[in-house]
Amino acid sequence: GEDVEQSLFLSVREGDSSVINCTYTDSSSTYLYWYKQEPGAGLQLLTYIFSNMDMKQDQRLTVLLNKKDKHLSLRIADTQTGDSAIYFCAESLSGGGADGLTFGKGTHLIIQP
Amino acid sequence: EAGVAQSPRYKIIEKRQSVAFWCNPISGHATLYWYQQILGQGPKLLIQFQNNGVVDDSQLPKDRFSAERLKGVDSTLKIQPAKLEDSAVYLCASSLLWGGNTGELFFGEGSRLTVL
Numbered sequence: 001g002e003d004v005e006q007s008l009f010l011s012v013r014e015g016d017s018s019v020i021n022c023t024y025t026d027s028s029s030t031y032l033y034w035y036k037q038e039p040g041a042g043l044q045l046l047t048y049i050f051s052n053m054d055m056k057q058d059q060r061l062t063v064l065l066n067k068k069d070k071h072l073s074l075r076i077a078d079t080q081t082g083d084s085a086i087y088f089c090a091e092s093l094s095g096g097g098a099d100g101l102t103f104g105k106g107t108h109l110i111i112q113p
Numbered sequence: 114e115a116g117v118a119q120s121p122r123y124k125i126i127e128k129r130q131s132v133a134f135w136c137n138p139i140s141g142h143a144t145l146y147w148y149q150q151i152l153g154q155g156p157k158l159l160i161q162f163q164n165n166g167v168v169d170d171s172q173l174p175k176d177r178f179s180a181e182r183l184k185g186v187d188s189t190l191k192i193q194p195a196k197l198e199d200s201a202v203y204l205c206a207s208s209l210l211w212g213g214n215t216g217e218l219f220f221g222e223g224s225r226l227t228v229l
Binding site: 040048090100103104 | 154155
């Protein structure tokens with residue numbers, strides 16, 4: 001079955017890089033996502049990666065995918081106070097809205113001044 | 114472009130009472146999802162619609178939860194009777210039929226339910 005694991009908390013200093021890790025169990029996952037949830041708000045897509053990619057970079061965000069270890073990471077460069085939120089890793093077998101996503105429990109990113 | 118609209122934002126009820134949540138997806142989005150997010154956990158899919166048909170309701174507790182999307186646009190999720198463990202945020206999301214290139218789901222702000 002599908003399962004997505006994340007550590008619950010990460011604390012970093014403002015200006016440092018944040019690295020949020022995720023492991024998933026279903027090797028059939030074709031799409032992997034990172035969503036951000038700010039307090040009292042819904043989830044917002046940050047970035048995504050297809051399973052045939054190893055890395056994707058988008059401005060301050062870098063996603064690394066290790067398919068052999070079923071490990072996904074999100075690196076946020078130059079972390080700012082506005083990055084404080086819960087970050088969810090999610091997987092989809094077919095992507096494209098054809099099936100619902102399976103989410104991890106989320107990682108709370110705490111920014112120290 | 115208007116986002117996914119949900120109401121009410123907050124609801125407090127006593128156990129064994131009933132409650133209904135409403136969702137209006139983004140215009141043109143054929144796929145609609147209801148997720149349950151219990152405090153400290155990630156969202157869990159309850160039901161997925163494509164247009165007005167159910168695609169997946171395998172995790173919906175059908176003895177007390179029901180959902181419909183009669184005209185293939187807006188949707189309601191009902192809980193009757195509510196239990197204490199139903200306290201959660203109920204998130205509605207929508208996507209294009211095949212999600213375009215990203216498979217992105219667009220989420221509403223959620224309806225927070227507290228069962229006393």
